[in-house]
Amino acid sequence: MFGFILRRLGLLIPTFIGVSLVAFFFIRLLPGDPVLLMAGERGISPARYAELMSRFGFDLPLWRQFLSYFNSLLHGDFGTSISTKKPIFTEFFTLFPATLELSFCAVIFAVVLGVPAGVIAAVKRNSWFDHTAMATALVGYSMPIFWWALLLIIVFSGMLGWTPVSGRISLTFFFPKVTGFMLIDSLLSGKAGAFRSAASHLILPTIVLGTIPLAVIARQTRSAMLEVLGEDYIRTAKAKGLSPFRVVAVHALRNALIPVITTIGLQIGVLMAGAILTETIFSWPGIGKWMVDSIFRRDYPAVQGGLVLIALIVMAVNLVVDMLYGLVNPKIRHQR
Amino acid sequence: MKTMSRLLAATMFVAGLAGAAHAKTFVYCSEGSPEGFDPAPYAAGTTFDASSKPVYNRLAEFERGTTNVIPGLAESWDISEDGTVYTFHLRKGVKFHTTEYFTPTRDFNADDVIFSFQRQNDKNDPWYSYAGGTWEYWNGMDMPNLVKSIEKVDDYTVKMTLTAANAPMLANLAMDFASILSKEYADKLAAEGKQSDLNQLPVGTGPFQFVAYEKDAVIRYQAFGDYWRGKQKIDDLVFAITPDASVRAQKLKAGECQLMPYPNPADVQAMQSDDSIQLMSQAGLNIGYLAYNVLAKPFDDVRVRKALNMAINKKAIIDAVFQGTGQAAKNPIPPTMWSYNDKVQDDPYDPEAAKKLLAEAGVKDLSMKVWAMPVSRPYNPNARRMAELIQADFAAVGVKVEIVSYEWAEYLKRSQDKERDGAVLMGWTGDNGDPDNFLAVLLGCAGVGGSNRANWCNEEFNNLVVKASKVSDVAERTKLYEDAQVVFKREAPWATIAHSTTYVPMSKAVIDYKVDPLGSYRFDGVDLAE
Numbered sequence: 001m002f003g004f005i006l007r008r009l010g011l012l013i014p015t016f017i018g019v020s021l022v023a024f025f026f027i028r029l030l031p032g033d034p035v036l037l038m039a040g041e042r043g044i045s046p047a048r049y050a051e052l053m054s055r056f057g058f059d060l061p062l063w064r065q066f067l068s069y070f071n072s073l074l075h076g077d078f079g080t081s082i083s084t085k086k087p088i089f090t091e092f093f094t095l096f097p098a099t100l101e102l103s104f105c106a107v108i109f110a111v112v113l114g115v116p117a118g119v120i121a122a123v124k125r126n127s128w129f130d131h132t133a134m135a136t137a138l139v140g141y142s143m144p145i146f147w148w149a150l151l152l153i154i155v156f157s158g159m160l161g162w163t164p165v166s167g168r169i170s171l172t173f174f175f176p177k178v179t180g181f182m183l184i185d186s187l188l189s190g191k192a193g194a195f196r197s198a199a200s201h202l203i204l205p206t207i208v209l210g211t212i213p214l215a216v217i218a219r220q221t222r223s224a225m226l227e228v229l230g231e232d233y234i235r236t237a238k239a240k241g242l243s244p245f246r247v248v249a250v251h252a253l254r255n256a257l258i259p260v261i262t263t264i265g266l267q268i269g270v271l272m273a274g275a276i277l278t279e280t281i282f283s284w285p286g287i288g289k290w291m292v293d294s295i296f297r298r299d300y301p302a303v304q305g306g307l308v309l310i311a312l313i314v315m316a317v318n319l320v321v322d323m324l325y326g327l328v329n330p331k332i333r334h335q336r
Numbered sequence: 337m338k339t340m341s342r343l344l345a346a347t348m349f350v351a352g353l354a355g356a357a358h359a360k361t362f363v364y365c366s367e368g369s370p371e372g373f374d375p376a377p378y379a380a381g382t383t384f385d386a387s388s389k390p391v392y393n394r395l396a397e398f399e400r401g402t403t404n405v406i407p408g409l410a411e412s413w414d415i416s417e418d419g420t421v422y423t424f425h426l427r428k429g430v431k432f433h434t435t436e437y438f439t440p441t442r443d444f445n446a447d448d449v450i451f452s453f454q455r456q457n458d459k460n461d462p463w464y465s466y467a468g469g470t471w472e473y474w475n476g477m478d479m480p481n482l483v484k485s486i487e488k489v490d491d492y493t494v495k496m497t498l499t500a501a502n503a504p505m506l507a508n509l510a511m512d513f514a515s516i517l518s519k520e521y522a523d524k525l526a527a528e529g530k531q532s533d534l535n536q537l538p539v540g541t542g543p544f545q546f547v548a549y550e551k552d553a554v555i556r557y558q559a560f561g562d563y564w565r566g567k568q569k570i571d572d573l574v575f576a577i578t579p580d581a582s583v584r585a586q587k588l589k590a591g592e593c594q595l596m597p598y599p600n601p602a603d604v605q606a607m608q609s610d611d612s613i614q615l616m617s618q619a620g621l622n623i624g625y626l627a628y629n630v631l632a633k634p635f636d637d638v639r640v641r642k643a644l645n646m647a648i649n650k651k652a653i654i655d656a657v658f659q660g661t662g663q664a665a666k667n668p669i670p671p672t673m674w675s676y677n678d679k680v681q682d683d684p685y686d687p688e689a690a691k692k693l694l695a696e697a698g699v700k701d702l703s704m705k706v707w708a709m710p711v712s713r714p715y716n717p718n719a720r721r722m723a724e725l726i727q728a729d730f731a732a733v734g735v736k737v738e739i740v741s742y743e744w745a746e747y748l749k750r751s752q753d754k755e756r757d758g759a760v761l762m763g764w765t766g767d768n769g770d771p772d773n774f775l776a777v778l779l780g781c782a783g784v785g786g787s788n789r790a791n792w793c794n795e796e797f798n799n800l801v802v803k804a805s806k807v808s809d810v811a812e813r814t815k816l817y818e819d820a821q822v823v824f825k826r827e828a829p830w831a832t833i834a835h836s837t838t839y840v841p842m843s844k845a846v847i848d849y850k851v852d853p854l855g856s857y858r859f860d861g862v863d864l865a866e
Contacts, residue, residue, distance in 0.1 A: 032745020038379060041764055042476050042777070043752055043786045055469055083371045085467050085535060094551050150582055158586050165587045168553060171363060171574055177550070283578040285552035293369070298745065 008322050012315055016308075020073055023307035024066050027300050033058065034082050034298040056082060058300070073308065079301030081294070088305035092287060096309075097180025098168065099279070099286030103271045105202055106210035111264065114214045118221025118260075122229060123248055133218060141215035145274055149208045149281040156204060163203050166283040170197040205282040209274050213267040220263045224256035231255075258329050265321030268314055360864050361572040362846075364857065365584045365593035369552045369577055372467065373538035375512040376456055379472035381856055384512040386575060389858040390557050391433075392515035392540035395424055395449065395494075396506050400861055401850030403621070403673070403769025405506050409444060409516055409541065410494075419501030419808055420484075424449070426492040431562040432518045433545035437537050440520055444541055446488040451519035453486050463522065466531045473513035477767070501806040503813060507768035512856075516541065543568050543860040552577055569863040588613065588841060594864065595842040595849065597857050601659040601717065607841050618851040619672045620838045621766040623665055623774065624715035626706070626726065626831040627790040628759045634699050635759070641828040643693035644759075645683040647733045648726060648831055657722045658834060665832040667821050669774045672853050673766070674810070675817035680825050682832075690733045703736040705758025707751060711744050714836045714855075715763030722761060722833070754785045759831075762789055769854055771817045775801045779824065792829035 035044065035052045044052075053059045057068070072079060078088040117137075121130040157165040164170065168182045175189035183202070186194035228234065229252055237251045238244075275288035287306065294302035370386035371378050378384075388394075397408035407413075410424040430444035455463035456474040474480070482505065484497045498505065508514065521539045525531055538546050541564065544557035555575040559568040576593055578584045584596040585603050589612065599607065607613050628635040628644070635641060650664040666682035669675070694702070708723035709716060716722060720741065727737040740758065742750060751760045767773050777783060780801055781793035797820050804816035840851050847863040 031743040032749075036745040036749055038470065038472060039476070040379065040748065041762065041787070043748065044475075045786070048475055052470065082468065085372060085377070085532065091551070153583060153586050157590060161590070165590050165592055166578055166580075166583050167576060167592075171361075171554060171576060171592075174548070174556065281580050281583055283553070283576070283580070283583065285550065285577070289552060289579065 004326055008319055019311040020308050023304040027303040037298055078305035081302045082299045083297050088302055092309050095287045095290050099275055101181045102205055105206040109206050109210035110213035110217050114217030115221050118218045119225055121222045122225030137215040137218045140211045145277040152204050164201050168201050205278050209278045221260050224259045228252045228256045265318055268317045359571040362570040363574045363576055363593040365578040365587050365596040366575040367597050372535040374535040375515050377467040377470045385857045386555055388512035388515040390544035391538045391542045391546055393542050394510055394514045396510045398510050403853050405510050420498045422496040424494045430541050430564045432541055433539050433560055438521050438539050445491045446494050447519045448516050449494045450488050452516045467535050477508050503805050503808050504770040504772045507770040511768050544573050573859055594846050599839055599841050601661045604839050613841050614844050616840045616851050618838050619670055620714055620836045621670050621853050622715040624763040624833045626759050626761055629756050629791055630829050631791045637697050639693050639697040640699055643690040645828055645831045646686045646690040647729050649685050649729050653722055653725050657718050662834040662836045665835050668824055669771055670835045675771045675814040677818040677821040680821055687732050705740050706737050707758055707760040708739050708741045709761055710741050713763055719761045751789055752786055754791050760789055772805050775820055790829035794827055797823040
């Protein structure tokens with residue numbers, strides 16, 4: 001197991017270099033630059049333009065800019081945002097807990113509903129439940145996030161008044177951040193109703209962000225289960241006279257979970273992409289919204305620093321998934 | 337320890353909220369996050385709404401709901417005969433905010449004024465580089481070339497000497513970048529090595545003092561008890577940052593906020609019939625236009641430009657692009673601006689006359705490019721659609737149009753090129769309510785190859801505008817600008833298309849809000865019904 005982890009860690013180094021290269025060049029491939037965008041319709045004199053470009057170091061040859069950026073990265077310095085003038089690292093980790101909290105809830109929502117739905121659909125293949133569940137999954141997967149979010153807001157917040165429209169907690173609550181996770185901070189604040197308010201603000205964004213992963217997980221679980229249920233050892237287990245529940249829950253599900261775990265790991269990337277829209281609509285102060293703003297402003301340091309940090313996090317998650325995978329499936333551990 | 341003291345302060349703040357039984361909290365669903373809380377390094381209205389408007393004052397200020405310049409931190413001023421020396425007499429007894437992070441020991445004085453301007457003007461000032469040295473508007477308004485010196489005469493007198501007479505200067509000094517910060521606070525931060533706090537934890541003299549900012553989520557202010565114009569009627573001001581316009585509308589309906597900016601044009605109609613919402617509107621201080629390149633053939637011929645202007649059906653554009661929330665433009669300045677010349681006759685929509693005029697100019701089978709901006713702006717919510725309508729209008733008079741577009745920054749750059757091929761859709765939102773800010777910036781000879789995208793340098797027009805910037809008598813300036821508009825219309829370097837209408841939806845409980853013609857959102861003087 002130790003060797004397995006080492007091999008996986010070793011893979012992270014080239015990935016990290018690759019990601020920093022891509023992040024650096026990606027934002028510079030986009031036409032336009034931050035100084036021109038700041039000047040807007042007014043325009044800017046060539047002298048002032050040159051002055052500002054050199055102030056930000058954008059007048060240097062690209063390779064020198066890259067080397068100095070990469071060197072700073074290796075020293076743990078992710079740069080300073082051009083627009084807010086704050087360190088990227090601070091900006092990122094001020095906002096990241098909000099994204100993490102939302103993504104975590106979305107994954108839980110997707111797994112808790114998706115895995116059982118997939119299992120039941122597989123066991124009761126071709127039943128009305130199977131058809132309904134899979135049709136719903138297809139709809140969920142194809143639904144534009146923007147539209148889905150607005151629909152939920154209009155119905156549940158506007159018409160029924162059950163949930164708040166947007167934000168993380170009611171504005172009447174004001175307490176200092178301790179962990180950055182609103183559910184935890186609201187409990188720590190000791191204020192009556194704070195936790196309830198934070199939880200109610202999470203409902204709609206969780207559903208919206210969790211919908212696509214839910215659909216994917218349900219479909220993946222179903223197909224993995226169907227495959228496993230056709231195996232000889234399942235027939236043997238049934239023949240032994242085990243209860244159907246035991247056959248499904250212990251013998252079939254455990255093996256079917258391997259591809260499902262992979263899928264869940266892959267959904268982390270999907271969540272990051274979904275977070276951009278979800279956070280914008282629900283005024284959720286996370287990194288998705290921040291990345292979009294930075295791209296629009298051509299805030300080079302923020303975009304490249306943010307991308308590298310996101311990539312590091314996704315890599316870490318994938319490492320954990322790989323390890324889990326190894327735990328569930330001994331065959332993988334021993335692969336050379 | 338810091339966390340502890342913040343915790344304590346926050347507890348006290350909330351306890352205070354609970355204690356004051358009828359604390360009035362005004363929630364504004366703002367559209368975005370401020371870049372910082374020092375307005376001078378920035379150019380975005382969102383940043384100004386959250387910084388200069390609530391927290392700071394300026395020497396001269398815009399009267400609420402108008403573009404009139406009234407005394408602010410300067411009680412009065414004298415202007416020398418030749419218009420180059422401004423002497424400001426500062427108000428006495430003005431207090432800076434006392435906050436959790438700063439307790440002032442003295443009142444506002446001339447040192448604060450010198451500090452606030454010098455840091456933007458003097459490259460050797462220790463504060464010049466603290467926020468990247470961008471100083472957007474100080475440079476954008478050409479202050480480095482206009483201002484020769486700023487001196488302290490005594491504690492309550494400041495003398496500003498200009499390089500040449502410049503009538504719009506007072507309006508410039510009422511702009512956000514000219515907000516007055518506390519030098520005492522800055523010195524304290526410098527001594528502690530915490531310069532960046534000047535941009536994060538603001539201290540000013542304004543109607544509201546800063547309490548807390550949770551990035552991308554909430555900004556909290558409270559009314560400043562010692563405000564020199566008197567304490568505000570609302571106790572707490574909260575900005576709930578809500579980027580999506582439809583969501584802002586839902587929050588307003590649900591009572592989660594009392595006022596929102598920038599509604600979707602499509603939502604405005606529904607709001608008009610909603611009993612819980614009052615909708616205020618005002619003509620925006622902006623212009624959307626199509627600038628020909630008068631240096632390129634055949635657009636150097638005024639007849640061609642006039643003919644094309646007559647081919648454009650503005651009413652159809654207002655309906656389709658602005659969904660009714662705009663008005664057709666005939667002058668390069670909006671009708672709410674002083675010196676607007678209402679006697680100017682617009683080129684009529686007359687495709688037949690346009691065809692004739694083109695034939696007279698000897699132009700046959702003309703093909704041209706029309707540039708469509710890739711972004712939505714109040715003066716042009718959908719440039720692509722507008723370009724398509726113009727394309728159809730021009731086709732009707734036998735002119736073939738190819739629509740081109742570039743990414744925004746690229747568009748801004750390429751559209752300034754003197755060799756540019758084609759007419760460009762552009763627009764402008766006023767900065768300071770002075771006609772000079774439109775006419776000189778967008779159509780003056782100095783702007784050719786820059787913000788003058790028609791590359792139009794007309795001696796008669798330019799002389800009028802330059803002269804108007806040098807005299808301080810408003811009646812005389814008005815006359816000069818009115819004449820300039822006549823020249824503009826005769827020479828037609830642009831097709832003037834539209835001025836947008838700003839709609840501000842708010843709860844019925846909001847009392848005495850005034851829509852700002854300069855497009856900002858400010859809450860001094862506002863009240864809430866019980």
